[in-house]
Amino acid sequence: MIEFDVVGFGALNVDKLYSVNKIAYEDEESYILGFQESCGGSAANTIIGLSRLGLHTGFIGKVSKDRDGNLLIKNLVKEKVDTRGIIVSKEGKSGKVLGFVDLEGQRALYVDPGVNDLIKTHEIKSEYLSNSKILHLTSFVGKSIKAQKNLINKINKISKDVTITLDPGRLYTEKGPDYIKDILKRTNIILLNEKELENLTTNENEYKSCEEKAKILLEYGINIVVVKSGERGCYITDGEENHFIEAFKAVCVDTTGAGDAFNAGFLYSFIKGKNLRECCEIGNFVAACCIQKYGTINGLPEISNLNEMNLEPSKRSNHN
Secondary structure (H helix, E strand, O other): OOOEEEEEEOOOEEEEEEEEOOOOOOOOOOOEEEEEEEEEOHHHHHHHHHHHOOOOEEEEEEEEOOHHHHHHHHHHHHOOEEOOOEEEEOOOOOEEEEEEEOOOOOEEEEEEOHHHHHOOHHHOOHHHOOOEEEEEEEOOOOOOHHHHHHHHHHHHHHOOOOEEEEEOHHHHHOOOHHHHHHHHOOOOEEEEEHHHHHHHOOOOOOOOOHHHHHHHHHOOOOOEEEEEOHHHOEEEEOOOOEEEEOOOOOOOOOOOOHHHHHHHHHHHHHHOOOOHHHHHHHHHHHHHHHOOOOOOOOOOOOHHHHHHOOOOHHHHEEEO
16 A cells, blocks of 8 residues: 655656856846756655655656656655656656756746646546645646646545645746636645735735735635745744744755745644644745755755754744
8 A cells, every 4th residue: 555645746847957147137148157957846846855854755747758757757766756656658758947046046947848737637546645644736837737626626535634735836826816726725735925825815905914815815725824935934824823934044045946845844844743833944944955055956954954953932933
């Protein structure tokens, strides 16, 4: 019997990251300082982070039978992630992300989804999830959202004990709440940034603060809303408790994957039975580790690194 702490379901991409002197805008030029290739995808980054923290993880996704697809699978295997849920297509090409990172660690990303957006529901082994504690969803560029919605319906028939977590990203939230309404109604924990929160509550003009906007998402039946605010930390609420947790100070080299790293720390803590504040503390710590190195997974910590944290509440957080 396959049993997992967390299974990820999202895009698998090879990240081709260029370090540049600045991010070029319209009619501007910049120059390349260096290049690095790594394996990525939002859900995959989080799952690798969870695996490094000692959890039993699996993945649902799709790659092509090409050089990049082989690289992506080998990387997950190396990171001790179960890959039996990955579909390998004989046609098409695997997903890629072309990224540019400036001297301050800020980024611009361009996605070439490939076969990521060709996932069919019948290709997914539903039994792969029947004994998973958490299913973590992230966004696709196009049609594979249908497979996510259908899988959630299947899970409801198999087991209502599976916790659904969602990081919708810009790709989903920019299309508005109706686009992912069916997923939101079954989501237990949503993890998103301030801009994504604004996208999902844009028609609620009477609500101005982050706290009020988060309450709107709770109305879908979501149990916990986490709003990531980068170097300022994060906000969390379950409708009863409300906390703003300050970020750890770190020298930022590359912000790529920081939100995914936060998710890993948060979900690890949630499975371990930590309270809301502690979940965010550890999420912030894992994110701080991530941004100190180039790439999405190079800075992800091992379980032993969590001992380096200073979790004294009076110095780490503010309460609302």
